[in-house]
Structures are given as structure tokens and as C-alpha cells.
Amino acid sequence: MGSNLIQKYNIAGPRYTSYPTVPFWDEKGIDYKDWISTVKQAFRESNTTEGISVYIHLPFCENLCTFCGCHKRITKQHGVEEPYVETVLKEWNLYCNEFDTKPRIKEIHLGGGTPTFFSATNLERLINGILAKSEKCDDFEFSFEAHPNNTTKEHLQTLYNLGFRRNSFGVQDYDLKVQKTINRIQPFEKVEEATRLSREIGYNSISHDLVFGLPHQTKESIIDTITKTKELKPDRIAFYSYAHVPWIKGVGQRGYDEKDLPTADEKRVLYETGKQLLGELGYVEIGMDHFALPTDSMHKAMETKSLHRNFMGYTAGKTQLMVGLGMSSISDSWYSFAQNVKTVEEYTELVNRGVIPIFRGHLLNKEDLVIRKHILEIMCHFETSWEKEEMKFPELNDCLEKLKEMEQDGLVIISENGLKLPEHARPFVRNVCMAFDLRLIRNKPSTRIFSMTI
Ligand SMILES: C=Cc1c2[nH]c(c1C)Cc1[nH]c(c(CCC(=O)O)c1C)Cc1[nH]c(c(C)c1CCC(=O)O)Cc1[nH]c(c(C)c1C=C)C2
Ligand SMILES: C[C@H]1O[C@@H](n2cnc3c(N)ncnc32)[C@H](O)[C@@H]1O
Ligand code: SF4
Numbered sequence: 001m002g003s004n005l006i007q008k009y010n011i012a013g014p015r016y017t018s019y020p021t022v023p024f025w026d027e028k029g030i031d032y033k034d035w036i037s038t039v040k041q042a043f044r045e046s047n048t049t050e051g052i053s054v055y056i057h058l059p060f061c062e063n064l065c066t067f068c069g070c071h072k073r074i075t076k077q078h079g080v081e082e083p084y085v086e087t088v089l090k091e092w093n094l095y096c097n098e099f100d101t102k103p104r105i106k107e108i109h110l111g112g113g114t115p116t117f118f119s120a121t122n123l124e125r126l127i128n129g130i131l132a133k134s135e136k137c138d139d140f141e142f143s144f145e146a147h148p149n150n151t152t153k154e155h156l157q158t159l160y161n162l163g164f165r166r167n168s169f170g171v172q173d174y175d176l177k178v179q180k181t182i183n184r185i186q187p188f189e190k191v192e193e194a195t196r197l198s199r200e201i202g203y204n205s206i207s208h209d210l211v212f213g214l215p216h217q218t219k220e221s222i223i224d225t226i227t228k229t230k231e232l233k234p235d236r237i238a239f240y241s242y243a244h245v246p247w248i249k250g251v252g253q254r255g256y257d258e259k260d261l262p263t264a265d266e267k268r269v270l271y272e273t274g275k276q277l278l279g280e281l282g283y284v285e286i287g288m289d290h291f292a293l294p295t296d297s298m299h300k301a302m303e304t305k306s307l308h309r310n311f312m313g314y315t316a317g318k319t320q321l322m323v324g325l326g327m328s329s330i331s332d333s334w335y336s337f338a339q340n341v342k343t344v345e346e347y348t349e350l351v352n353r354g355v356i357p358i359f360r361g362h363l364l365n366k367e368d369l370v371i372r373k374h375i376l377e378i379m380c381h382f383e384t385s386w387e388k389e390e391m392k393f394p395e396l397n398d399c400l401e402k403l404k405e406m407e408q409d410g411l412v413i414i415s416e417n418g419l420k421l422p423e424h425a426r427p428f429v430r431n432v433c434m435a436f437d438l439r440l441i442r443n444k445p446s447t448r449i450f451s452m453t454i
Contacts, residue, residue: 003265005409005428006454010264013430013453014440015243015288016379017311018330018337019372020362023449024439025337030361035338036098038363039321042333043099046320051106051137053319054130055312056088057326059113059344062150065184066255067172067214069243071328072113073344081122084344088325089129091351095323096133103134106319109312110144116151120158127162136163141317143167143205148190153197160201168207168238169194174228175221178214181256188228195232205296208234212270213242215260222270226277235296238313239274240289241267243451268454271427287314287380288429307380314380327357336363367393367438375433378419382426385418395438402435427454 014021043052059073060080073080096103108130115123127142143166144159151169159167171191172184179185191208198206208229212222229237244261246253262270275285283291284299287307292298301307301316308318311330324331327347330339338361341347350357364372370393377384386392403419406412411425412432421432430453434440 003268005411006264006268008409009406009411009428009431010452010454011431012448012450013434014437014450016375016430016433017309017313018332019375019437020364020368020439021437021450022330022339023445024443025360025362030336030338030358030363032356032358034363035333035336035356035358035361038333038335039095039323039331040098041335042321043103047099047101047104050317050319051104051140053107053109053310053315053317053322054092054105055109055111055322055324055329055331056126056130057111057113057324057329057340058084058115058118059327060084060117061112061114061147062117063183065172065182066253067182067184067211067242069245069248069253070113071342073327078117078119080344081118083348084326085118085122085126085129087348087351088126091325091357092130092133092323094351094354094356104137105130105134106137106140106317107315108140108142111312112145114147114150115144116146116155120152120154123155124158124162127159131162139317141166145170146194148186148194151194151197153201156194156197156201156203160203165203166205166207167198167203168209168236169234171208171225171229172211173214173217173221174225175217177216178221181215181260183255192232195234205235205298207236207238208232209238209240210274211240211242212274213244213262213267215256217262217270219269219273222274223277226274226281230281233293236290236292236298237278237283238289239271239278239291241271241451241454245451247448264452264454268427271454285426287382288426290314305381309376309379331358334364335369337361371436371438374436378421378429378433378436382429383418383420387417399435399438402441403432406431406435 059071061072061074062076064074142164144164146167146169148169174188195206278291282293286292286298286302297316308315310322310332320334322332327344328340328342338358340357341359347357374384400414403412407414411428413420
């Protein structure tokens with residue numbers, strides 16, 4: 001990939017885990033009533049046919065990794081576990097009270113923070129509390145994020161017994177200098193043990209998260225990290241581009257200078273090196289950041305074009321309704337989005353008052369719904385089409401006009417009724433989406449809000 005193209009297209013841009021992206025949600029927010037009524041509508045339309053997904057945010061971590069862009073709360077006090085589980089179950093109750101039949105659960109995902117900060121017993125109490133009010137779909141899929149340094153055999157066995165078959169471990173990078181800089185000492189032996197135990201217990205999809213573009217990373221360190229990863233043969237690998245967003249409050253990125261970060265060109269070399277190596281090892285690029293072995297269900301979902309993208313990244317199964325529980329969680333009813341308050345204190349206070357603790361949201365209008373479909377298609381399948389009348393919108397020609405330059409640069413192929421990204425253009429997928437992002441186009445941000453696209 002030419003470095004001039006990288007320079008040209010490496011601009012600040014959204015990661016498109018939603019459309020509209022969070023900064024472009026309606027400033028006025030969403031009416032509590034509208035939120036509830038769209039959740040109920042989505043539930044009525046889809047609970048019997050496809051079921052619903054539940055995302056539970058477990059925010060606590062014992063130590064701060066200074067590169068981390070997630071919503072977390074650093075503490076070593078494990079006394080926070082039980083009250084938090086109680087509150088999440090109360091919040092779930094508030095939703096269940098709005099449903100007129102039993103929810104059928106297709107997916108549960110435990111994210112963080114660090115779900116394995118919680119004891120196995122507390123995680124069991126949490127999941128059993130959720131399941132007490134619902135039933136599982138036949139083809140249910142439960143997954144969780146785990147920290148290799150604190151995942152025990154008991155965690156893995158308890159969650160397996162509850163139906164979890166997938167997990168993902170934060171690895172990030174094996175180089176000691178990088179690890180020291182991001183305040184995260186992550187020994188290979190810990191990852192090896194957690195991966196081996198998962199396999200022995202029967203997990204059928206184990207994923208490792210790696211990040212490129214971290215401070216002090218070099219081509220050699222990336223090669224070494226991926227070579228070590230290869231020994232453990234995870235079914236999936238997330239290879240994230242480091243998102244540098246130190247201005248986001250609460251994220252707490254610090255501990256290194258911007259000069260310690262690789263330049264855009266160096267970062268691209270890290271990506272290309274990693275991608276090539278992953279390919280040689282048999283991993284296939286599924287979508288932005290995500291690689292899987294052909295035996296993994298995510299790969300099959302890509303082949304059958306059933307891949308979906310939401311706030312968790314890519315998933316193999318789509319549900320119309322995703323209920324997000326816990327502080328900072330985002331829920332999606334297809335017609336609207338809503339996000340919970342971002343501190344544990346506010347979250348607990350609101351739930352205890354019997355209020356679903358959202359603080360902002362967005363009701364999608366007709367245009368949003370069409371654009372959202374195009375962006376999902378591009379992010380999940382690297383192509384979209386406007387052959388069907390419902391996929392057309394008045395500004396379509398202007399959007400295509402914006403893509404002319406990318407077309408000349410060989411990054412997108414536009415035909416009469418659709419467009420496609422050639423394989424080599426996949427790193428530029430966010431740039432293509434940006435041409436369709438009418439809310440961004442109409443309202444260019446005046447301050448930095450997004451990470452760089454490449
Ligand atoms: C597992 C941790 C999480 C990752 N993403 C999210 C979580 C909980 C969800 C999330 N993080 C941010 C937002 C935007 C809304 C907000 O509340 O601020 C959401 C929905 C903040 C954020 N995190 C990253 C960035 C670049 C931002 C800013 C907004 C944006 O540019 O989209 C970085 C980041 N977080 C995660 C990944 C994988 C990642 C970058 C690759 C995980
Ligand atoms: C859930 C996963 O998200 C990734 N992750 C967390 N913060 C960032 C960031 N700033 N940039 C890129 N990836 C990040 C880590 O790899 C983690 O394991
Ligand atoms: S990377 Fe994981 S363990 Fe580290 S601060 Fe972020 S959420 Fe916590």
C-alpha cells in the first residue's frame with residue numbers, strides 16, 4: 001500500500017459501531033417514553049423470531065492500562081462486586097417489566113472493564129439472575145472478555161457450565177518495553193495457561209486481542225507478538241488499530257509522549273506486517289480489525305453474509321434488539337440508541353430509583369435508517385447496493401461524487417447500482433463510510449472527536 005495514499009486518507013473518523021455515530025446523536029437526546037416505546041416495538045417484532053441480545057458492562061479493573069479506550073473503573077476493592085451485580089439485575093428487571101412475554105435470549109456478552117475481576121460466584125449469580133426471567137434460544141451464544149492475568153480455572157468452568165462457549169483475552173503486545181509503557185505486564189505464560197484451560201474445558205472459540213500502533217512498537221515486536229500468538233492458535237484474533245483519544249474524559253490515556261507513538265507510515269507498516277503474517281498463518285480478515293480461522297463461526301458468518309456490527313464490534317448473529325446493562329452500556333432497538341450514565345455512582349442511584357439509567361440517545365429518522373443500512377453493509381461486507389428503491393436517498397449522487405477521488409485511487413469500484421471495495425482497500429473502509437455519513441458531512445466537527453482512520 002503506497003504511503004502517499006495513507007497520508008492522504010489518514011484522517012480523523014468514526015469507527016462506525018453505530019450510525020449515527022455517538023457524537024452525532026440528537027443533541028436533545030431521546031425522550032424516556034420514546035426509548036421505552038421503541039424497545040417494546042423491537043421486542044414485539046423480533047423476540048419470538050430471532051430473540052434478543054444482552055450486553056453487560058462490568059467496568060472494574062485492578063490496574064489501569066494507559067492505552068485503554070474503554071469505560072472502566074480502577075479499584076482493588078472487591079467489595080464493589082456484589083452491589084454492582086445487584087444493580088445490574090435490578091436494571092434487567094426494569095426492562096423485563098416492559099416486556100409482555102418472557103425474553104428469549106440469543107446472545108449474552110460480558111464486556112468491560114474486566115469481567116474476570118468478579119469472582120466466579122458473583123458471575124454465576126449475575127447470569128442466573130438474568131436467566132431466571134428469560135429463556136434461551138436454541139442457538140444461543142454466550143461470550144465474555146477476560147484478562148489473562150486474573151482468569152482462573154473456576155471462572156472458565158463456571159461460565160462454561162452456564163453456557164458460555166466463547167471468550168476473548170486481552171493480550172495487546174508481548175514486548176516488555178511496550179508493556180511497561182502501557183502499564184500492563186502481560187506474560188506469555190499467563191495467556192498460554194488461560195488459552196489451554198479454555199480449550200480443555202471445551203470453549204469452541206477463543207480470541208486474542210492485539211493492538212498495533214502502541215508506543216515503542218516496532219516491526220520486530222509485532223512479528224514477535226504474532227509469532228507467539230501463533231503458538232496458541234486462537235480461533236480468532238482482533239488486530240486493533242491503536243485509537244489515540246487522550247482528550248476523552250474518563251478514558252485516562254497517559255504515561256507516554258506522542259513522540260513515542262509510531263508515525264502514520266510506521267503504523268501502516270505494523271498493520272501490513274501483521275496482516276501478512278496472519279494471512280500466512282491461515283487467518284482470514286473478516287471485517288475491520290477482525291481475523292478468524294476458516295473453522296470459526298465468524299468466518300462462516302462472513303461467507304454467508306450474516307455478519308453484523310454493533311457496539312461490541314462484529315457478531316455472527318444479528319438481533320434487532322440489544323439491551324445494554326451496566327454503567328456506560330449502549331442499547332440498540334434498531335429504531336433508536338440509548339447510552340447509560342458513565343459513573344457507577346449515578347448508575348446505581350438511578351436504578352435504585354426505578355429508572356432505566358440512560359442519559360443520552362437518538363431516535364433514528366427515515367434517512368438515518370437507510371444510511372445505517374449502507375454503512376452496515378460496507379463495514380460488514382465491503383460492498384453496498386442501491387438496486388432496491390428503499391436503499392436510495394436524495395443525496396446518493398453527491399455521496400458518489402465524494403468517492404470519485406477514491407475511485408481514481410483504486411480504493412472503491414462504483415457500478416450503476418452499487419459499490420465494492422477491492423481487497424487491498426479494506427484499511428480504507430471507514431473513509432468510504434464517511435462519504436455516506438450525511439450527519440458528519442452536514443456538521444463537520446470543529447474539535448477533535450474521532451481517532452484516525454488508518
Ligand atoms: C471493551 C471496551 C470498549 C471498546 N469500545 C467500547 C468499549 C466499552 C465502547 C465505546 N468506547 C467509546 C465509545 C463512544 C461513546 C462514548 O461513550 O464515549 C463507545 C461506544 C469511546 C472510545 N473508545 C475508543 C475510541 C476511539 C472512542 C472515542 C469514540 C470513537 O472514536 O468512536 C477506542 C476503542 N475502544 C475499544 C476499541 C476496540 C477501541 C479502538 C480500536 C473497545
Ligand atoms: C477490548 C479490547 O479493546 C482494545 N482496546 C482498548 N483500548 C484501545 C485503544 N485505545 N485502541 C485500540 N484498541 C483498544 C484492547 O485490545 C482490548 O483488549
Ligand atoms: S485494557 Fe482491559 S484491563 Fe486494561 S484498563 Fe482497559 S479494560 Fe481494564
